[in-house]
Amino acid sequence: MTLNDFLKEAREKKQAIGHFNFATEDVLKAIVSAAKESGAPCVIVGTSEGEAEFVGMKEAVALVRAVADDFQYPVFLNADHFKSFEKCKVAIDAGYDSIIIDTSRLSLEENRAAAKQVVEYARSINPNISVEGELGYLKGSSEVQQKIEISTDDYSKPEEVADFIAQTGVDRMAVVFGNIHGIVKEVVSAPTTESVGVPTEASGEEKLDIDHFSKIVAAAPNAYYVLHGASGLKDEDVRAAIQAGITNVHFNTELRVAYHDTLEKTMHDNPTETTPYKYLGPAAEEVKNLVLQKLALFK
Numbered sequence: 001m002t003l004n005d006f007l008k009e010a011r012e013k014k015q016a017i018g019h020f021n022f023a024t025e026d027v028l029k030a031i032v033s034a035a036k037e038s039g040a041p042c043v044i045v046g047t048s049e050g051e052a053e054f055v056g057m058k059e060a061v062a063l064v065r066a067v068a069d070d071f072q073y074p075v076f077l078n079a080d081h082f083k084s085f086e087k088c089k090v091a092i093d094a095g096y097d098s099i100i101i102d103t104s105r106l107s108l109e110e111n112r113a114a115a116k117q118v119v120e121y122a123r124s125i126n127p128n129i130s131v132e133g134e135l136g137y138l139k140g141s142s143e144v145q146q147k148i149e150i151s152t153d154d155y156s157k158p159e160e161v162a163d164f165i166a167q168t169g170v171d172r173m174a175v176v177f178g179n180i181h182g183i184v185k186e187v188v189s190a191p192t193t194e195s196v197g198v199p200t201e202a203s204g205e206e207k208l209d210i211d212h213f214s215k216i217v218a219a220a221p222n223a224y225y226v227l228h229g230a231s232g233l234k235d236e237d238v239r240a241a242i243q244a245g246i247t248n249v250h251f252n253t254e255l256r257v258a259y260h261d262t263l264e265k266t267m268h269d270n271p272t273e274t275t276p277y278k279y280l281g282p283a284a285e286e287v288k289n290l291v292l293q294k295l296a297l298f299k
């Protein structure tokens with residue numbers, strides 16, 4: 001089955017496929033191991049441009065194939081928010097299964113032209129490749145951040161989404177309806193040596209506008225809709241989005257935080273441990289637990 005086949009099946013069953021980012025092989029294996037254990041039909045693993053540069057695109061393709069083969073489980077590799085046709089082309093040539101052309105910062109015309117170019121090139125190389133476009137202003141980045149203002153002006157407009165899909169031929173759409181990338185928190189106390197950058201209390205919460213999303217789906221029911229920035233969302237919001245037609249959910253920041261915090265603790269607790277798999281292992285294990293927890297939301 002191709003990725004689009006899995007997405008179709010998910011849409012019919014009102015379920016979603018998880019998308020998780022990786023930049024190291026231990027995290028990749030943790031994600032795939034969790035997905036298989038959870039009984040999910042498949043999993044999407046992604047590399048951002050930065051993550052792809054760190055791993056190497058050919059290496060990422062080879063790693064994903066090896067892990068999928070080892071686990072005997074379908075794993076699809078996605079180029080996550082690649083920002084230009086040129087970058088997407090390198091990923092397609094390297095053998096990625098899926099592409100997100102993210103030119104949403106450009107004008108609507110330029111965004112459409114870039115998406116169309118990627119769809120045409122992707123199909124010429126591999127007819128099974130799944131391509132995602134993005135429309136609307138998805139704020140934030142995959143880290144823990146200070147307050148971000150979310151405005152309905154940033155939302156994807158239903159008619160524009162419908163036109164975009166018709167004119168570009170993308171399979172999937174990343175849309176904005178209250179979601180942002182990353183986790184937004186506020187440092188309550190003034191920064192001191194102990195509390196610099198340590199988020200202590202959540203502020204202005206991330207809330208999805210499911211009614212608005214339903215209008216997008218009604219305007220263009222044939223695309224597969226993708227929820228970006230699910231880190232930091234309440235479980236019930238993620239579930240409601242899936243019921244309303246989301247078939248793919250992206251998590252990144254929460255995995256990064258779990259990996260980082262566990263690694264930090266392990267190294268702090270075992271200051272003389274220098275064997276990489278002994279201090280990295282628990283961090284990857286924590287990522288696996290978190291992925292299992294997220295995948296339970298999708299059924």
Ligand SMILES: [Zn+2]
Nearest residue numbers: 081228229250
């Ligand atoms: Zn994203």
